[in-house]
Amino acid sequence: MIILFIQLLCSTLINTNKDTKMETYKWPAAKAPVADIKPKQRTFHGDTVTDNYYWMIDYFKKGPDSEKTIDYLNAENVYLEKMMAGTETLQANLFKELKGRIKEKDESVPAFKNGYFYYSRTEEGKQYSKFCRKKGTLEAEEEILLDIDEMAKGHPYYSATGYTVSPDNKLLAFAVDNVSRRQYTILIKNLETGELLKDSIANTEGDAVWAADNKTLFYTSKNQKTLLSEKIKKHKLGTSTAKDKVVYHEKDKSNFISVGKSKSGKYIFIYSSATLSTEEWVIPADQPDADFKVFQPRVKDVIYSVTALADKFLILTNWEAQNFRLMECPLDKMGIENWKEVIPHRKxxxxxxxxxxxxxxxxxxxxxxxxxxxxxxxxxxxxxxxxxxxxxxxxxxxxxxxxxxxxxxxxxxxxxxxxxxxxxxxxxxxxxxxxxxxVGGYNKSEYTTERLYATAKDGTKVPISLVYKNGLKRDGKAPLLLYAYGSYGHSMDASFSTSNLSLLNRGFVYAIAHIRGGQEMGRYWYEDGKLMKKMNTFTDFIDCAKFLIEKEFTSPAHLYAQGGSAGGLLMGAIINLEPELWNGIIAQVPFVDVINTMLDESIPLTTNEFDEWGNPKKEDAYHYMKSYSPYENIEAKNYPNMLVTTGLHDSQVQYFEPAKWVAKLRAEKTDKNILLLKTDMDFGHGGASGRFDYLKDIALNYAFLLSLENIKK
Known part of the structure; x- marks a missing residue:
C-alpha cells in the first residue's frame, strides 16, 4: 500500500482553505453505472491480489464478456451526457470560441527540397489539409499532391503521414491509418499521372524511405498483435509485398526500430533503440541491395545517434557522458574505437x-x-x-x-x-x-508569464512555468490548472496555446510543473524519475502544487490537475497520495493499471516499456510498481471530482485501464464528488483526427472545470 506523504504544512493549508470553496454547478441526480464484479486472482512473488474488473479486457481479448464491456462503456457515456447536460450551451459556446481563434484558411511556411517548395494548406470549414508543392519558385503553378479532405470523406477517423517524394520527384509515398491504432498502410502515388500504384503495404509504422534508384522502399513492419516494430523490410515497386525481403529483424522486444535517410540523401539508416541502449545500421542509398552494416554494436547503457556529413559522421552519445557529448569519426571507420571528441560532456x-x-x-x-x-x-x-x-x-x-x-x-x-x-x-x-x-485578436501585453522554482521533499528545485492574465489577485482564490507529464525523458516546455486563453480570460492560472521523469534539467532529471525512483515524479508534482498554494496563486478549493497517458498515471498516483489537495482532476487516456499491463506481454508495446517502469516479473520491481500503481492503491476514502477520458481503439493505453479504474473508484470511494468516464468509441490514443473535432473534447474538459468553479459563461 502506498505510504501517504502528507506534510504538516500542507494539512494546515488544506484545512484553512476549505472554507473558500464556493457553491458549484448543480449536478443532476443521475444514477452512475455499477460495473459487475467478477473476482479474478493474481499471484506473483507470494502476493495475491483480487481484481474484480479484469473481465473488461474481453473486448480487447475477444473474450466472452466482450459485449458486456461495450455495454458498460456506453452506459458510462450516457451517464456523462446526463451529468453534463446542463453545460451543453456552455460547451457549444466554448467550442465556437475555441474554433473561432483558429485561422481556418492557412498555409505552412514552404520548405525547399530538391528543386521544389513543399507546404500544406487548409481551407475554410474543412477538417484536414492539402499537401502541395511548387517547382523552383513560389510563383510557379501549384501541384496538389494529396487532398486529405477528399481522402478522409466517409471515415470517422483519418490520419495521413510519412509524406516522402522519390529522388527523381516523380513518386510520392505516404501512409494512412483510418482506425486510430497507428497501423499504417503505405501507398504510392504517381505524381505525373495522379494515379495510385497497385503497391499497398499494410501494418507499418508509416515510415517509407526511398533508395536512390526511385523504385526501392524501406519500411518498418509491425507485429500484428503486440504492435511492436519488429522488422525492416525492402519493397520493390511492382512486386508483391509477400515477397518483401526482411533486411533487419529486431529480436530484443524492449527495442523500438525505425528506418530513415540522411539529409544529404547518401545514406539509409536503421535505428534500434531501447531506453538504455541504441544501435544503428547503415548502407549507401545508391546500393539498396547491399547488406546493412552495423555502425557500432549495442553496448549496455550506451545511447548514440548518427548524423552524416559530407566527409564524416557525427555521433551524439552518452558514452562516458551522462549529459551526452558530440563525437566524430571517418566515413569508413565507424566503431567506437574511432570516435573523436568534438564537444565534451558538461554537467x-x-x-x-x-x-x-x-x-x-x-x-x-x-x-x-x-x-x-x-x-x-x-x-x-x-x-x-x-x-x-x-x-x-x-x-x-x-x-x-x-x-x-x-x-x-x-x-x-x-x-x-x-x-x-x-x-x-x-x-x-x-x-x-x-x-x-x-483570430479575433490577441495582445501579449495583457498576460504575464513566470518561471518559478518549488522545493521538492528531498530539497531538489523543480521549475514551474505559469501564465495568467494581468490583474491576478494573489489571495488563494484564483482557480489554477496544473499540468505535467514526467516520463520517458520527454521535456514539457512552455508554449503558447490558443485554447488556454479560454481559461486565462476567465481568471484561471495555467501552470506546467517540469517534474522529474522528464529531461528538462538534464539526463539525471529523467533517471531520477523512472524505474525505482518513479515516486519522485509524483511527489515533485505534489510539492509544486503546495508551493503554488503557499504563494497564494490558488488553494485546494480551486486547484485542478491534468495529465494524459503517462501523465494520466501521474493523476492516478497523486489522488491516492494526497486526494484532498485537489478540487478536480482531468485524466486523459491514463496508464493506471501498471502491474497488470506490464505482466501481459500480449498487450501492445508492453515489452518496450520495461526499462521505463520495470519488469514486474522481478520481485523488487513488482513491489515498487505496486506501491504507486493507481489501480492497485484505491482505498475507501474521499477523492476529488474527476473526468476520465479514453478511446476504444487506443493502441498506447488500452481502454480497459481507465474503465477498470473508474469502476473500482466508484465502488470504493466514500465521497459524493463527481466521477465521469468518456470513451470515444471511434478513436484511439490521440482522439479525433480532424483539426476542429478535438476542440469538442477541450470544450468538455473546460466545461467540467468551469462548472466546478461555478463559472457559467
Whole structure:
C-alpha cells in the first residue's frame, strides 16, 4: 500500500482553505453505472491480489464478456451526457470560441527540397489539409499532391503521414491509418499521372524511405498483435509485398526500430533503440541491395545517434557522458574505437540533438531547463541564438536542404504564439517567416508569464512555468490548472496555446510543473524519475502544487490537475497520495493499471516499456510498481471530482485501464464528488483526427472545470 506523504504544512493549508470553496454547478441526480464484479486472482512473488474488473479486457481479448464491456462503456457515456447536460450551451459556446481563434484558411511556411517548395494548406470549414508543392519558385503553378479532405470523406477517423517524394520527384509515398491504432498502410502515388500504384503495404509504422534508384522502399513492419516494430523490410515497386525481403529483424522486444535517410540523401539508416541502449545500421542509398552494416554494436547503457556529413559522421552519445557529448569519426571507420571528441560532456548542459548542414552544424542544448540553439561553423567559430522570454520552447524546424546556410527554427512561449524563423547562420540575420495568428485578436501585453522554482521533499528545485492574465489577485482564490507529464525523458516546455486563453480570460492560472521523469534539467532529471525512483515524479508534482498554494496563486478549493497517458498515471498516483489537495482532476487516456499491463506481454508495446517502469516479473520491481500503481492503491476514502477520458481503439493505453479504474473508484470511494468516464468509441490514443473535432473534447474538459468553479459563461 502506498505510504501517504502528507506534510504538516500542507494539512494546515488544506484545512484553512476549505472554507473558500464556493457553491458549484448543480449536478443532476443521475444514477452512475455499477460495473459487475467478477473476482479474478493474481499471484506473483507470494502476493495475491483480487481484481474484480479484469473481465473488461474481453473486448480487447475477444473474450466472452466482450459485449458486456461495450455495454458498460456506453452506459458510462450516457451517464456523462446526463451529468453534463446542463453545460451543453456552455460547451457549444466554448467550442465556437475555441474554433473561432483558429485561422481556418492557412498555409505552412514552404520548405525547399530538391528543386521544389513543399507546404500544406487548409481551407475554410474543412477538417484536414492539402499537401502541395511548387517547382523552383513560389510563383510557379501549384501541384496538389494529396487532398486529405477528399481522402478522409466517409471515415470517422483519418490520419495521413510519412509524406516522402522519390529522388527523381516523380513518386510520392505516404501512409494512412483510418482506425486510430497507428497501423499504417503505405501507398504510392504517381505524381505525373495522379494515379495510385497497385503497391499497398499494410501494418507499418508509416515510415517509407526511398533508395536512390526511385523504385526501392524501406519500411518498418509491425507485429500484428503486440504492435511492436519488429522488422525492416525492402519493397520493390511492382512486386508483391509477400515477397518483401526482411533486411533487419529486431529480436530484443524492449527495442523500438525505425528506418530513415540522411539529409544529404547518401545514406539509409536503421535505428534500434531501447531506453538504455541504441544501435544503428547503415548502407549507401545508391546500393539498396547491399547488406546493412552495423555502425557500432549495442553496448549496455550506451545511447548514440548518427548524423552524416559530407566527409564524416557525427555521433551524439552518452558514452562516458551522462549529459551526452558530440563525437566524430571517418566515413569508413565507424566503431567506437574511432570516435573523436568534438564537444565534451558538461554537467550543467544536456546535448539533445544535432542538425547537419554543408558548412554548419546546429546543436540543440538544454541548460537550466531551457533549450539553446548553438550554431557552429565548420571552421570552428560558434555562437548562440538569443531568446527573450523567461520560459519558452525553441526547436529546430524542417530543414531538408543539406547545402543551405539558413536554419529554420520554431519559437514560442506561454505568451508568444508559435513563430517560424529563418536564421542566416553566416550573417546571423533572423527573419520571422510566420507567426501563428490568433483570430479575433490577441495582445501579449495583457498576460504575464513566470518561471518559478518549488522545493521538492528531498530539497531538489523543480521549475514551474505559469501564465495568467494581468490583474491576478494573489489571495488563494484564483482557480489554477496544473499540468505535467514526467516520463520517458520527454521535456514539457512552455508554449503558447490558443485554447488556454479560454481559461486565462476567465481568471484561471495555467501552470506546467517540469517534474522529474522528464529531461528538462538534464539526463539525471529523467533517471531520477523512472524505474525505482518513479515516486519522485509524483511527489515533485505534489510539492509544486503546495508551493503554488503557499504563494497564494490558488488553494485546494480551486486547484485542478491534468495529465494524459503517462501523465494520466501521474493523476492516478497523486489522488491516492494526497486526494484532498485537489478540487478536480482531468485524466486523459491514463496508464493506471501498471502491474497488470506490464505482466501481459500480449498487450501492445508492453515489452518496450520495461526499462521505463520495470519488469514486474522481478520481485523488487513488482513491489515498487505496486506501491504507486493507481489501480492497485484505491482505498475507501474521499477523492476529488474527476473526468476520465479514453478511446476504444487506443493502441498506447488500452481502454480497459481507465474503465477498470473508474469502476473500482466508484465502488470504493466514500465521497459524493463527481466521477465521469468518456470513451470515444471511434478513436484511439490521440482522439479525433480532424483539426476542429478535438476542440469538442477541450470544450468538455473546460466545461467540467468551469462548472466546478461555478463559472457559467
Amino acid at each position: 550543467d548542459v544536456l546535448l539533445e540533438d544535432v542538425e547537419g548542414f554543408k558548412d554548419f552544424i546546429v546543436i540543440s542544448e538544454r541548460k537550466n531547463g531551457l533549450v539553446q540553439l548553438r550554431i557552429r561553423n565548420i571552421n570552428g567559430s560558434e555562437h548562440y541564438i538569443d531568446f527573450e522570454d523567461p520560459a519558452y520552447s525553441a526547436s529546430v524546424g524542417n530543414n531538408p536542404e543539406y547545402n543551405s546556410t539558413k536554419l529554420r527554427f520554431i519559437y514560442t512561449s506561454m505568451t508568444t504564439p508559435v513563430s517560424v524563423y529563418d536564421y542566416h547562420m553566416d550573417t546571423r540575420e533572423k527573419l520571422l517567416m510566420k507567426q501563428q495568428e490568433v
